[in-house]
Amino acid sequence: MNGPWRGAGGSRVPALGVVAALVLTLAVLGPLTVTPAPAAGATAGGTLRDPFSREIVRRGDVDADPYHIEHVYEVQYRLKRVGLFDAVPNGQFGPITEAGVKKFQKRIGVRPTGIANRPTWRRLIKQSVRGRxxxxxxxxxxxxxxxxxxxxxxxxxxxxxxxxxxxxxxxxxxxxxxxxxxxxxxxxxxxxxxxxxxxxxxxxxxxxxxxxxxxxxxxxxxxxxxxxxxxxxxxxxxxxxxxxxxxxxxxxxxxxxxx
Incomplete structure (x- = not known):
């Protein structure tokens, strides 16, 4: 609902007819279910158990230390492998990395958002595997x-x-x-x-x-x-x-x- 329903003292209480309608709806539909939020590390439209999956990475993300890895180094190394990143990988997702992601997305025919999402990762990982x-x-x-x-x-x-x-x-x-x-x-x-x-x-x-x-x-x-x-x-x-x-x-x- 858009905002709480207030009680006594200037309250807004639903009319009895509305309450009856809600009760009838619940009786027909059964208990309400709540879709849980994605688990930590989940990817858009999938999980880390899916093939070629990684967490979503975007501009501003940083591999800060070994306890806080956002897979920015990986984005940069994989872009380098496919010829779309000329800088030295540094673990900081800035404009050069974003431009490389956009170029890769254009190459594979998806919307160039500059965000390494699940469809982007899937194709980037597969295309950057070496030594087959x-x-x-x-x-x-x-x-x-x-x-x-x-x-x-x-x-x-x-x-x-x-x-x-x-x-x-x-x-x-x-x-x-x-x-x-x-x-x-x-x-x-x-x-x-x-x-x-x-x-x-x-x-x-x-x-x-x-x-x-x-x-x-x-x-x-x-x-x-x-x-x-x-x-x-x-x-x-x-x-x-x-x-x-x-x-x-x-x-x-x-x-x-x-x-």
Whole structure:
């Protein structure tokens, strides 16, 4: 209703006929239902469980620190991959990033709002996946497969041969590289803390010794710095991978030249 109905003392009380009509309507329609507001991280018209989904990103958003990632770096790196962002990614969604998003939206034939919404993300992620020719054949077999390309700093998620999503990540350093090969996740811990380094490893899925796919509270730019062998995701992305695979048998494929 447009404003409250007031009671006694200059009150406005609905006429009895109106009350009767409301009672009759409720009797016919049943209890009223309220549509809940979208959950945190939900995308317009979908959720983060949907293929190639991310949160909505727009001008003014900032990747402020590893605890507050808005996926601006990702927008910038993916625009750079498709030739629409010439600046150095800095995690700040300003006019240059907005212009790049608009150019991409025009390219794919959607309204150029400059906002990275769900339809934009879906096409941008798919078009900016690199190294498809190097993907091991095992990644596209039946089941769930997380395929980490060390050169392209990306993890592709396949299910029964279909690509569902791709995330930007970083791996181990030159002295502690992420081991190549095919593995399976053997242990999971949603709130893991490293016993060696005493750092949080949220949404950890271990696949080879102490190496795991997990969220990082240290990574800002996936092309800056390295882990001690694990595959670092932005925490929101690790949560997304966890939601999709934590109850599945997940195989992990690590390949590509170290970067």
């Amino acid at each position: 020719g190097a993907v091991p054949p095992g990644c596209t077999t039946s089941g769930w497969h997380a395929c980490y390309d060390r050169w392209w700093h990306q993890v592709n998620l396949y299910h029964d041969g279909k690509l569902l999503n791709s995330w930007l990540v970083r791996g181990g350093g030159s002295s502690t590289p992420t081991r190549t090969g095919t593995f399976r996740v053997y242990y999971r811990d949603i709130d893991h803390v490293s016993s060696a380094f005493h750092t949080p490893m949220p949404y950890a899925q271990f696949f080879s010794g102490g190496q795991a796919l997990h969220g990082s509270r240290l990574m800002m730019d996936p092309y800056v710095g390295h882990s001690h062998g694990c595959v670092n995701f932005w925490t929101e992305d690790a949560r997304q991978l966890w939601a999709l695979t934590s109850h599945k048998r997940l195989r992990v494929h690590v390949y590509g030249q170290w970067s």
